[in-house]
Amino acid sequence: MSIDIDPLREADGITVTDHIENTQFEVYTDRPVDPRRRPESDHYFPVDASVAVETGAIEIPRVAVVETRDRAGSLLSRGDGYQMPDGTYHVGIDPAPTKLYLAFDAGFSVSTTDRTTRIDLDTPGTVALGFRSLHQTPAGTITTPTDPESLVDAVSLLGSSLQTTSPERSFPTLRGHPPLIEPGEELRVPKRVEPVDSGVRIVVPPEYRYLYPVVSLAYYFAAEVVPGDAPRIEGDGWTYPLEPGFEERTARVLRQSFHMDCLARTEGFYPVDLHEREATSLDLDWGRLYDLPLAARLGEYLDVPFEAVEPELPQWTLTTDIRPDPENVEMLPFVAGELSVVRSPETVTRVDDDEGVGGGFFRGEGRSSPSAKAAATDGVDLDGGEFVRGGASPAATRGADASAERGTVSARTEFVRPEPVDTVEHAWIGEGVPLGANKATLDAYYRRLEAGQVEQSRISVLVVCNDEQMREEGNVADLYGLRDMVQFDIAVRHDLTREEMRDALASDVDFLHYIGHVDDRGMQCAEGYLDLTDEELEIGVSAFLLNACQSYEQGEALVHRGSRGGIVTLSDVANSPATKLGRIIARLMNGGFNLRTALHVAKRELITGHQYIVVGDGGTTICQSRSGVAIVLDLSEETERWIVETEMFPNGPYGAGSMGSLNLKEMGQDHYIPAKVTSKSVPDQQLRDFLQLETVPMFLSDELTWSDEFRDFRVQE
Known part of the structure; x- marks a missing residue:
């Protein structure tokens, strides 16, 4: 079972451990309790585990909204302070590290402080507590030939994980993770992966550049994808063209339909006071739309001109560029599951072909060239004596004493400049190192699924500082662990030898914050260099920040050998802004931010943040934020x-x-x-x-x- 429920030892209540999500939290009672297993059917909504306790109060250590339903599931009240008379109730508390539901027969009151939410029963009695993991795992793996004509059948099954075709599928916990895809000689579909008859068809030419951008639509609409000449979406009696402007139109359909589902779902199980519903200028019969089948509802959504909806839409979170190559097919379920806007660029601007803009920085013969110096420091004057974390420069560097013949990154690396995006985050799938985007990798995404079965609830952070002049950033250890109800084990180590660094990398550490020198020879240690591309290295570190010059290749090696993701540099970085960025990232990761969003915030503060990118799974976190989001x-x-x-x-x-x-x-x-x-x-x-x-x-x-x-x-x- 993915969820363990045990009595607390030093307080009254229970501790709940979700081994899939690596979360643990406490639920307090007003007396000692002995939780006993109860049927999951005790609860109105589905749960993974259920126990019953005898108590007069339930309290959780966070400010939450309490939602009360009657025996039949009708919503009676929702808020953080109210009273209910005697009755039989199903109660949900959100947010919590898992979905948390209560069931009991009693009148009760809800109250909150600045840090807690409490439910007091008028008469103490039996309370059933149900918990559902927020994690969704794939139901199986589809094997398919990778040519576009065959691949459409696999993409048509991405929506098989949807737990409903109602507008409530706009809730993440009701979408589920799409089934995985892997190359094979023939189509093989696990029995657990069954198509959902949504009535929606997506017609695209059988080419990767058309198929890849519709994967999020195929997933969210549970659509059948079929080959055809003119790209379009079809339902019973309606057709919506996807040209001209194919990729832009697919993005618009995703954003518009998702927004309108979020408005329509207020007519269903969750008739909440939703700001976006109150603020919309769309004059539609939302109750009627809610009751329509998915295909008919989508057709009516798309009858509304995008220009009428666009002013209401939030900035979308993620755009993913997937090069139109067959080797990228295994990434499609992960991209679709994130509801990413998808583009599939056939051509790409290579930095060394970019009329010399940035060429000296990334491909220069030596770091002393004016273009290399200007780009590497992003405006910092090295000749003025600024201490940097790069190679041979007028001052000490974070790139150790690499020779002037070495480029900023190995000549094996090809830099590419993706087209700009209008989303908060940007990921890149394909060959090349993307400037300003998350270099996503398949092995990192698979580790997202394997990130469960924790053996301990404490979060481990290792800060390694391998240079005496960078000790100021080593103080970031003070910034980790500044959290209530989240337990951290924090270690700080200095001047590690190669063998000590090997052992540190192999250890089961949630986050490695490395401060020191890196160049194409590897990480500098007390007596030399440790090259992380060494095939014999064992990597146990889950996530990392390599805050040193030109650390991309070393960080990429960490991901290939076992890490989920991390933040690395593409160039020499001046020491003082690098120190500042390191402290920002430390606080953000400690606060529950994922890697991509943390770097997005850091870039707002520091222009030098653009010298950093995320490698691997940019959605990696080391803990949950107190608010969830x-x-x-x-x-x-x-x-x-x-x-x-x-x-x-x-x-x-x-x-x-x-x-x-x-x-x-x-x-x-x-x-x-x-x-x-x-x-x-x-x-x-x-x-x-x-x-x-x-x-x-x-x-x-x-x-x-x-x-x-x-x-x-x-x-x-």
């Missing part, structure tokens, strides 16, 4: 009141379509994720109380700070 604040002051702009990003199990609400009096409505929420005229004290709830990154006057550092700050005129 990732939150970034922008504050501006107006006469002792504040304008608070909050960006909420999908994160881990809290994917696109999750709901969230801010604990501000002015913000009583829910929002679907991703969202950008603006709260105006927030009183000073109310803001300060709000910032006490969780430590999050925030920008004041466009400068990054943190909510726990907010004091009597006033924006300077």
Whole structure:
């Protein structure tokens, strides 16, 4: 079983461990309890594990929304403070590290503090607690020939994981993970993978450049994909063309249909006060749309011009570029499962063919050339004595003492410049090192599925500093573990030898923060270099930051040998901004951000952040954020009141379509994720109380700070 439930030893209540998601949390009671197994059918919604306890109260250590339904499942109340009379109730508490449901027969009251949510029963009695993991695993692996004519049959089955065809499939926990795909001589489909008859067909020419961009649509619509001449989507009695502008139109269909599903689902199991529903200018019969079959509903959605919907749409989170090559077919389920906008570029701009722009930086004969120096430092004046983490330069470097003949990255590496995106995050699948995008790899995505079966609930962080002059960044150890209810084991080590570094890399560490020198010989250690491309190395580290010059190839080697993902550099990096970025990444990872979103925030603060990219699975986290989603604040002051702009990003199990609400009096409505929420005229004290709830990154006057550092700050005129 993926979920273990045990009595607490030092308090009254239970501890819940989800071995798939690597999460553990505590549920408190008002007396000692002995949990006993109960049927999962005790609960209105599906659960993975259920126990019963005798108690008069249930409390969790986080601010949450409590949703109450009657015996038949009708929603009665939802909020963080109310009372209910005697009755039989099904209660959901969200957010929690797993889905958490209660069932009991009693009147009760709901109350919250700035850190807890509590349910007090009028009469103590039996309470059934149900838990469902937020993780979804593939039902099986489809084997298929990789030519486009054959591949359409496999892509047609990506939507087999949908647990409903209603608008509620816009919730991440009701979509499921698509089945995996692997090359084979003939199509073989596991018995557990059964097609869903949604009534939607997607017609595309049998070419990778047309097939790859529709994989997210095929998944989300449970659509049958068939070869044809004119790209289009079909339903019973309607057709929607996907040309001209094929890739842009597929992206628009995904964004528009998802948005409208999130609005329509308020007519179903979750009739919540959704901000986007209240704010929409679309004059539609949402109740009728909710009751329509998927294909008919989609047809009516697409009858609405995109221009009428576009102003309401949030900034989408992820674009993935997949080169139109057969070797990339195994990546398709992972990309579709993230609901990524997909492009399939046939041509790509190579940096050394880019009329010399950046060429000296990435392909120069030596680091002393003006173009190499300017690009590597991103505006930092090396001749002024700035200490950098790169090779032979006018000052000490993070690239050790690599010779001037060595390029910034090995000549084996080819840099590419993907087309810009209008999403928050950008991933690249295919040959080449993408400037400004996450270099995604198949082995890293597979490790996402294998990241379960934890043997311990504590999160391990290893900070390695292999240079005396970089000890300031070594203080990042103080930034890890600054969390309530999350236990960290943090170790700091200095000047490791090659053998000690080998042992450290092989250890079961959740996050490695490396500070020191790297060049094409490897990581510098106390007595030489350790090349991570060595086939004999064993890698146990899950995620990492290699905060040293030109660390791309060494980080890529970590991913190929066992890590899920990490952040690396493409060039020489000046020491002071590298130190600052290292501290930013440390706080963000400690706060539950994934690698891609963490680097996105760091780039807002530091222009030198563009010298870094993510390799492997950019969705990797080392712990959950307190709110589930990732939150970034922008504050501006107006006469002792504040304008608070909050960006909420999908994160881990809290994917696109999750709901969230801010604990501000002015913000009583829910929002679907991703969202950008603006709260105006927030009183000073109310803001300060709000910032006490969780430590999050925030920008004041466009400068990054943190909510726990907010004091009597006033924006300077």
